[in-house]
Amino acid sequence: MNGKLSEFQKKIEENEFSAFLISNVTNVYYFVNFLSHSYAYLIVYPDESPMLLVPELEYEDALNSVKTAEIVKIDRNTEVLDALKVVLEDKQINELGFEEDSMTVKFYFDFTEKCEFLQMKKGSALIEELRMTKIPQEIEKIRKACQIAEIGFSTAINSMDEGKTEIEIAAEVEYAMRKEGSEATPFDTIIASGYRSAYPHGTSSHKKIERGDLIIIDLGAKYEGYCSDMTRTVVFGEPTQKQLDVYRNVLKAHHEAIKGCSIGKKAVEIEEITREILSKEGYNEYFVHSLGHGVGLDVHEAPHIAKNSQDILQENTVFTIEPGVYIPGFGGIRIEDVVLLTKQGAKCLTKADYSIKM
Ligand SMILES: [Mn+2]
Structure with a gap:
């Protein structure tokens, strides 16, 4: 589904997001062909390879099946929010697209509290549009x-x-x-x-x-x-x-x-x-x-x-x-x-x- 990933990267750029956080596991599967049974976060940048953050228990599976993203393991002792914060801070992300249609309210509040430097921008429609047309x-x-x-x-x-x-x-x-x-x-x-x-x-x-x-x-x-x-x-x-x-x-x-x-x-x-x-x-x-x-x-x-x-x-x-x-x-x-x-x-x-x- 590589073509779709690069189309999405173009959309991110056009909409002036510095990155997009995909938290919906179905959308993660759509872009990198990895279906998580717990959680997975795909961070897509306009101009470099995406990063896939997965829990330790799914790390081997992701490593074997994903060829189009850098895999980051979140070990059992690390909080998911901390792991996301480290990556986003390191990449100096400020405007972050997210899926307002599926992100839970709890995650949204906890995440934005943790990452105060981010400006969150709704982006569900961008993915919906891509998924609507089938290859x-x-x-x-x-x-x-x-x-x-x-x-x-x-x-x-x-x-x-x-x-x-x-x-x-x-x-x-x-x-x-x-x-x-x-x-x-x-x-x-x-x-x-x-x-x-x-x-x-x-x-x-x-x-x-x-x-x-x-x-x-x-x-x-x-x-x-x-x-x-x-x-x-x-x-x-x-x-x-x-x-x-x-x-x-x-x-x-x-x-x-x-x-x-x-x-x-x-x-x-x-x-x-x-x-x-x-x-x-x-x-x-x-x-x-x-x-x-x-x-x-x-x-x-x-x-x-x-x-x-x-x-x-x-x-x-x-x-x-x-x-x-x-x-x-x-x-x-x-x-x-x-x-x-x-x-x-x-x-x-x-x-x-x-x-x-x-
Ligand atoms: Mn029906």
């Missing part, structure tokens, strides 16, 4: 995570049975994805059936699958740190006319939104397409969340495909399109794919079929 290696990892999720989905369909609980189905899904190489689930696998499908954020419960249930299956995998996220909705048994009608409407909204994506469009316009289609049948009021979100090292990141989003769709961004209709007493239907925006439009990275029938 080919990132796209391949997301594609792989999507393929694993598809196996999770077909496992859900194959193991669906009357009397089984939602959690039992979720367990089989997660086991299948792990066997395919998924490192973790980026969020709790959702099997939400019957009345519970009308809960837009319903997780998996002890409810048993019943004939006639609408079942929302929403799952994701992780591959080399990169996430996937997909949703399909099926009926266990024969769907009713109303279930078919709502399904067709949501599917139409989903397809049209994907067709509507192109470079330079405002994210809000895409959500509008969906809402117009759902409005015609009176379902818009039941679409109670935003249309989509970026996917990468985090399962929710920029761009935000939402009503109040300022984001403009850019080439090589990866995001979900997931309209959903949730009618209390009837149930819910959501269809979600991960797409990659190219010059030729949005291409689905999620390949599973769309069918309400199992």
Whole structure:
């Protein structure tokens, strides 16, 4: 991810930071390919190699895996804040960028108290912007995570049975994805059936699958740190006319939104397409969340495909399109794919079929 590091260094310079302190472990992983399980601080300078400060217990791992930063060991008897202070003072840093989106309030107060010579400057947006546009290696990892999720989905369909609980189905899904190489689930696998499908954020419960249930299956995998996220909705048994009608409407909204994506469009316009289609049948009021979100090292990141989003769709961004209709007493239907925006439009990275029938 070296290209991204030098792009970031340019941004630091343009924004007149003398250095940037990265404390979010996901961002550290993004820039130097080292995933800490405790803490790691990456100090990036505009014109020299970055320094990675890691605890003693992760030092060997960092030394072996990081080629693009100088590794500094923080031994057990040293306070992290003291170690940071020594480095920053030594480099005569005064204006320091930091991630206001993820740094804890406690760390911010303790750190600024310790390092009174620093002027702190917010910089989360700089990293968010970089992470939003994916390079080919990132796209391949997301594609792989999507393929694993598809196996999770077909496992859900194959193991669906009357009397089984939602959690039992979720367990089989997660086991299948792990066997395919998924490192973790980026969020709790959702099997939400019957009345519970009308809960837009319903997780998996002890409810048993019943004939006639609408079942929302929403799952994701992780591959080399990169996430996937997909949703399909099926009926266990024969769907009713109303279930078919709502399904067709949501599917139409989903397809049209994907067709509507192109470079330079405002994210809000895409959500509008969906809402117009759902409005015609009176379902818009039941679409109670935003249309989509970026996917990468985090399962929710920029761009935000939402009503109040300022984001403009850019080439090589990866995001979900997931309209959903949730009618209390009837149930819910959501269809979600991960797409990659190219010059030729949005291409689905999620390949599973769309069918309400199992
Ligand atoms: Mn999603």
